[in-house]
Amino acid sequence: MGLIKQNVRFEALKEKLIESDSDVICLQEIWNDEEIFELAGYLEEKYPYSFSFIHESNGSIPQHILKGKSKCDARVLADILKCMSLSCAKAMNRNSLFSCTLQKCQVLNKIEKKCLECFIFKALTCVDTNRPDKDPFGFGQCVMEAAGQGRLTYISIFTYKKQILRQATEPGRENHGLLLLSKRKFLKNSLKALPFDRRMIVQRGFLEVQLVGYKYISLLSVIFLLKSVATGYKSWRELKEKAEVDFLINRYSSDSNTFLLGDFNIGPEIKEKQIDGYFDNLYQKMKENGLRNVAVDHLALCTYCKDNTIVQIMDPGYSKNCILDGIIPINIRNRIVKVEREYVRDVRNPIILSIPMSDHYGISAIFEENQN
Known part of the structure; x- marks a missing residue:
């Protein structure tokens, strides 16, 4: 990243996760297979169950990475x-x-x-x-x-x-940057890893797992503004709506006890909170179909922010505060106890302690345990 090297950011992430009390964690934009394996192994005692696009279908981690000759x-x-x-x-x-x-x-x-x-x-x-x-x-x-x-x-x-x-990834097994970690065991034959749309060149996908009583979907939405010749869609907005929003609505809106976790790259405008919209109308469409982000309803703080040092490095002149990330509970009976914005810091280095290690802030939420 120039200012903060990848190994520094990765070590800070490991320390943040080892201290986490979450039952389930969704991580995104981990593009390197070795780092996915290292995280899963490092956290195995605390989070014995993990899943990614490069895990085996039963949830086990391959013993080695095959790096066949690239084209x-x-x-x-x-x-x-x-x-x-x-x-x-x-x-x-x-x-x-x-x-x-x-x-x-x-x-x-x-x-x-x-x-x-x-x-x-x-x-x-x-x-x-x-x-x-x-x-x-x-x-x-x-x-x-x-x-x-x-x-x-x-x-x-x-x-x-x-x-x-x-x-970085074995041919045919793109990792899509996603990793799910869980303290609780995944149900047998419940693990799915699929891209949103195979026509897209820079693909985005989702992981789907089931635990006892709950389903978790970890997803990473499209970010690059690719033209229709490379995506199979007439416009950027159509890609977002047809390949992602409509897909999520059709697949999950009638579910129950389901959580969508991730970087949605869609968020509403909230003028009174100085939050800028990003495809606001598409977020409203999700909301009308029961897909509401707790980071919007219970927090209203940006997750992709203009004052984030990493955002300033990656996108000089960026001037918006958007809620792009979060957690969407679908037909959940459990009461929301607490919602917080999270970011990883390098606690070992006081010089850069105040600098976040990612351009996106994370969202954590505590739900009341279902006594039934």
Whole structure:
């Protein structure tokens, strides 16, 4: 991240979680398989049950990670970067860079879908720190450099070895950045891990598990503003509504004793609390169908905030306070006792103690135990 290295943030997260009293924890944007395995192992005594896209279907953790040869040939990516620097030099942000690359560099015809997802992820991140119009060499370096050495190392997509870019995840088993931890045992054959829509290049997905009496769904919503040619939808709003909001409503609104946990990337405007809306009308649609975020109803504090140091680094000039993350209880009889905003700090380093270790704040909620 430049200011705070990934290993510092990861160690701070581990210490935060080992102190947690939650029964179930949903973690997002853990893009590195090794870190998923390390977290699950480190917390196993306290949270003996875990699940992710790279767990086995019975919830067990694979004994090793298979890193089969990637379809990302470094020479092909070098050609695309050259095209971007020559033909898209005036691109000043994520949207213009991506549109230009699609139109002028024929990127969709040159590399496989799995590699394209990684490339888009990395390129759209690097443009925040090395704008191609200002620093084309630095931009190319950022995209191609080894995982763990980049300026934005929270997203370690590539490692560079012998002209081959190896992906962090075993082919066919993208981790989608999600990890569920639980003190309570998952019910047998209840574990599901699915993407929202396979047409999307940078996919987002959800985990679904059942405990005795309850169902938990951990999800990470779409974040990058990809054009319809890369998503199968006519517009960004249609993607959000059809692939995510309608999906969640249709699948879960009639459920009972169910919790949706995660980064919804949708939130209402609350003027009296100085909260800015993000797809407010889509949040209202969820609300009308019984999907209400406790962070909105019981807290009304931003989870993606303009004064967050990490947000300022990633998105200079960002000026909104939005509630994008939270917990949605569906037909729950249990009374809500407490809702809090959480963030991870590096308690070992007083110099950066006040700096959050993530751009998104977390939400925790305590529900009264059901005596029945």
